[in-house]
Amino acid sequence: MHNSKSDDLRNQRQLHEALILHICEELNRKYKTVEDCFEAIYKSLNNGHGPICRHCGCCEFDKKYGDRAGKCKKCRVETHFTANTIYEDCRNPRPYLAVTYLLGKGITFNASQLARATHIATSTASVIYKKIQFVLTALMKDDKSVAEVNSSFFLEVMSKRSRRTPAQQHPAAEQAAFEDEVNAAAPQSTAHNLSPLVDEPPRELTEVEQTIWDLLGQDCVPFNTLQSKTNIRLGTLSHLLVIMELDGVITREDGDCYSRVKAQFPPHTNPNSAANANNKAKTKHKLTASQTAKSAQIANPSPPPNATFNFRAAFPTDDVVEEIISSIIRIKENFHGISRKYLQPYLAMYWCVDNRRRWSFRALLQACGKHGALPAAKIEEYVTPLTVALKVAV
Numbered sequence: 001m002h003n004s005k006s007d008d009l010r011n012q013r014q015l016h017e018a019l020i021l022h023i024c025e026e027l028n029r030k031y032k033t034v035e036d037c038f039e040a041i042y043k044s045l046n047n048g049h050g051p052i053c054r055h056c057g058c059c060e061f062d063k064k065y066g067d068r069a070g071k072c073k074k075c076r077v078e079t080h081f082t083a084n085t086i087y088e089d090c091r092n093p094r095p096y097l098a099v100t101y102l103l104g105k106g107i108t109f110n111a112s113q114l115a116r117a118t119h120i121a122t123s124t125a126s127v128i129y130k131k132i133q134f135v136l137t138a139l140m141k142d143d144k145s146v147a148e149v150n151s152s153f154f155l156e157v158m159s160k161r162s163r164r165t166p167a168q169q170h171p172a173a174e175q176a177a178f179e180d181e182v183n184a185a186a187p188q189s190t191a192h193n194l195s196p197l198v199d200e201p202p203r204e205l206t207e208v209e210q211t212i213w214d215l216l217g218q219d220c221v222p223f224n225t226l227q228s229k230t231n232i233r234l235g236t237l238s239h240l241l242v243i244m245e246l247d248g249v250i251t252r253e254d255g256d257c258y259s260r261v262k263a264q265f266p267p268h269t270n271p272n273s274a275a276n277a278n279n280k281a282k283t284k285h286k287l288t289a290s291q292t293a294k295s296a297q298i299a300n301p302s303p304p305p306n307a308t309f310n311f312r313a314a315f316p317t318d319d320v321v322e323e324i325i326s327s328i329i330r331i332k333e334n335f336h337g338i339s340r341k342y343l344q345p346y347l348a349m350y351w352c353v354d355n356r357r358r359w360s361f362r363a364l365l366q367a368c369g370k371h372g373a374l375p376a377a378k379i380e381e382y383v384t385p386l387t388v389a390l391k392v393a394v
């Protein structure tokens, strides 16, 4: 029997879709009615302890099974349990459960698959899906173990238009447009300030220079303060500062302030420097997985001490590059392509499904119950930042 590649792919897709349907049927057997679904949500609130009365702190309510509102047993004030949660105004809770149930089993899917499996319109499925991706994006922010990478690594998957896509241009043009927007908005010094200050002076200092160096610490210090603290004569201090600045020991900032020189890697001393890599990404605008891997091989694998994991300061390590590539492949397989605007929520979803031990159905449902309301406008105004968070192998 001979199977062509496209047949294989079709079979794979059919199997994947069948799996999604199968899991949703399993969910339907567990939660047969709308009331069953709302009751599951009710119980997931407040870390699985159920809601608390905001007026008296009591946790017992008079309510019918599956009701979204109930009266506090103590103070008799009515509480709407889904108010100010992602379920606000929700009438059909099943698709919400379906998303958390599928993700809780490590299954990714697209909005059309969710729509077919839960018998809702694709547009509705898309909104619900986004809401939960937003919850995951917020949760991912608290995870200190994630890597931060420049979003332009994902240019290849940015093939879906969004409101942010420049008119009559390819969806990937959104990246350059957004970079320009951010750069134009940021004061020139901000980009520079992203680099950490160096701990060791770049050359040997004289005793008096050392005093100045120590005074600067990790702060930007005004000339007057330096003068009063060192008691060096005005003219002498000016002279010293000029020399130190010329030698690249200190930097003069706006407002006659001085700081230690920032850690940087001039292109001629380090060909893999951040500035270089940044330019590469900017001019190429089409960084394929293999190219990414290649640049990673030649890149310095360890970030300089003290540096934040910022693209400007360090090129991703091999582990991170591997993760970038695998995310690109998965996005292509699962969604063909996505818009730049919502890149981060998709990466957050992979972060979730790859951590099976932490993000069970129960844990996800509880996390969703803790998140505030997510009106459509909030989702609409979201834009993936230039630096995205990416899970790293645990």
Ligand SMILES: [Zn+2]
Binding pocket: 053, 054, 055, 056, 057, 058, 072, 073, 074, 075, 076, 077
């Ligand atoms: Zn009460």
